[in-house]
Amino acid sequence: MLKVKGLKVSAGEKDILKGIDLEIKSGEVHCIMGPNGAGKSTLVNSLMGHPSYDISSGEVNLNGINLLELEPFERSLEGVFLAFQYPREISGVTLFNFLLAAYNEHMCHKDKDFRRMKAFKFRKFIKPFLIELKVPEDFLQRYLNHGFSGGEKKKIEILQLKLFNPKIALLDETDSGLDVDALKVVSQGINDFKSKENAILIVTHYQRILDYVKPDFVHVIKDGKIVKSGDYKFAQELEQKGFEWITE
Ligand SMILES: Nc1ncnc2c1ncn2[C@@H]1O[C@H](COP(=O)(O)OP(=O)(O)O)[C@@H](O)[C@H]1O
Numbered sequence: 447m448l449k450v451k452g453l454k455v456s457a458g459e460k461d462i463l464k465g466i467d468l469e470i471k472s473g474e475v476h477c478i479m480g481p482n483g484a485g486k487s488t489l490v491n492s493l494m495g496h497p498s499y500d501i502s503s504g505e506v507n508l509n510g511i512n513l514l515e516l517e518p519f520e521r522s523l524e525g526v527f528l529a530f531q532y533p534r535e536i537s538g539v540t541l542f543n544f545l546l547a548a549y550n551e552h553m554c555h556k557d558k559d560f561r562r563m564k565a566f567k568f569r570k571f572i573k574p575f576l577i578e579l580k581v582p583e584d585f586l587q588r589y590l591n592h593g594f595s596g597g598e599k600k601k602i603e604i605l606q607l608k609l610f611n612p613k614i615a616l617l618d619e620t621d622s623g624l625d626v627d628a629l630k631v632v633s634q635g636i637n638d639f640k641s642k643e644n645a646i647l648i649v650t651h652y653q654r655i656l657d658y659v660k661p662d663f664v665h666v667i668k669d670g671k672i673v674k675s676g677d678y679k680f681a682q683e684l685e686q687k688g689f690e691w692i693t694e
């Protein structure tokens with residue numbers, strides 16, 4: 447599925463990632479943990495093609511496709527999805543129009559014979575998704591993320607995850623700022639999405655989401671490098687001991 451080899455990334459003058467190797471297979475859930483400023487967001491943003499980051503060397507392949515040659519929207523169409531740590535507010539674009547356009551683009555890319563869904567049909571189609579994620583229907587007419595609370599924004603990211611059904615989901619601190627009920631709803635959404643055909647990379651500070659979404663592998667990133675990897679038990683150990691004790 448996703449293969450990252452020797453990835454080095456900088457932003458401005460700063461070298462952030464100093465050689466990341468990571469392989470994520472279909473059906474797997476990986477988790478990246480690590481202290482503030484370690485380079486976790488830089489990793490997932492670079493995988494998505496964020497323009498602030500320069501890739502100085504390394505390879506990123508998704509099922510044999512070289513992602514580094516693609517624009518962010520092309521990566522999205524190929525099945526890469528990023529749930530942002532800080533989802534942006536976009537004035538002038540309603541949540542409904544955004545979801546409708548993006549959904550149709552993804553579906554047309556997957557299936558050349560797909561006929562674009564019309565607004566009235568899409569409205570019916572997404573209703574069960576809204577109910578499941580406890581997103582009020584009137585949010586659809588609001589501008590994207592405009593005035594949404596932190597937790598509401600995170601739910602909207604999961605709504606997109608479920609609608610676009612990517613191959614690899616990169617979830618950057620999707621659990622932060624959620625109360626217990628919202629965490630359960632979001633985790634349920636992630637678990638519903640999870641299948642043998644896709645893979646998930648969860649970036650988090652806290653072990654608590656891993657009680658709901660069990661990772662197969664846990665990696666600690668420090669100062670731009672993966673310094674230690676383990677299984678689910680390793681995440682629990684990290685919760686107790688923190689990151690200080692881990693060295694290369
Ligand atoms: N666009 C950028 N320009 C300059 N420095 C950046 C940029 N993005 C991130 N950094 C720096 O790179 C380091 C890693 O940031 P980040 O990947 O956001 O860390 P994390 O998500 O692990 O907390 C930090 O020191 C941060 O200030």
Ligand SMILES: [Mg+2]
Pocket residue numbers: 486487488531619
């Ligand atoms: Mg971050």
